Amino acid sequence: MYKHLFFDLDHTLWDFDRNSAESIAEMYETFQLADVGIESAAEFSKHFIAINKKLWADYDQNLIEHSYIRQHRFPMVYRALGIDEATVKHDLNAEYLRLLPRKPHLLPWAKEVLDHLRDRYTMHIITNGFAEIQAIKMDSAEIAHYFTIVVTSENANAKKPDPLVFEYAMQAAGASVAESLMIGDNYLADIMGAKSVGMDTVFYNPNGLLSNDAPTHDIRHWRELIRIL
Ligand SMILES: [Mg+2]
Structure with a gap:
């Protein structure tokens, strides 16, 4: 879906x-x-x-x-x-x-998972970091080519968890809420923010933090994402 x-x-x-x-x-x-x-x-x-x-x-x-x-x-x-x-x-x-x-280091299995998903989905980035710095990071880690749209707090003129950022990103990507999934490690910014516009969410939660308002999916390891998608 x-x-x-x-x-x-x-x-x-x-x-x-x-x-x-x-x-x-x-x-x-x-x-x-x-x-x-x-x-x-x-x-x-x-x-x-x-x-x-x-x-x-x-x-x-x-x-x-x-x-x-x-x-x-x-x-x-x-x-x-x-x-x-x-x-x-x-x-x-x-x-x-x-x-x-x-610096080039990605989290364990992040690259393998991106490789696995690249032909099945259109993938994008939503980051509160700054455009120039984030672009260098993605080049250094050799992952820039996986992503179609890169939304930063600068070009959205707002930052996660502000719903405007998620609306902006979906509009830029030509995506509806129903076909969009937000994946992130920050419970407040990524998960609560995306939920506020009705997006489904994956909480990348390697430390097993508890959350009151449950994300759609909660994963400890990147390999678990392959089972969900
Ligand atoms: Mg983060």
Whole structure:
């Protein structure tokens, strides 16, 4: 019954945490962050991931602007680590934005599943990330060719979970609600957002989080999607 599959990108297909940890580890070496008192790349990465995730959740809920994330995330990490930010001389955010989208890692089996689905469905991306960065990520991971429409918060002029984004995406794809399926890892942004316009949903839920308002399908692993579709 589905013809159009709409995928989220970060943490759904593209392995954000792994790619981010690699970028952070490189920066830790390049900028010799041991010298400013950061114990290890793993420690640096752990704090960065937690803070970055919280900031993106605030952004999804329109509590902060995108520029706030870029400006404040590394200073927040230094504070969490008890580091005086004046001792860090480099523009870590600029370097992170250069390194991160060039990382190629996808989540386990994401590529195999996309290969399996490509002849059966028309596939699209709906992401709250920024167009330029997301395009580099998809090129780096060699997945751009799977997708017909890429909707970002910039071109939809709204972001998930706003229903406008899903309406915009279906219109751009020429898809009806009944033939559309939204697949994502973010319960609020992807699942509740898509449900609000009547789309069926697949919650990519590798950590087995509980959800009150059930998605149409809940999967722990990408291989389970093949059984559904
Ligand atoms: Mg996501």
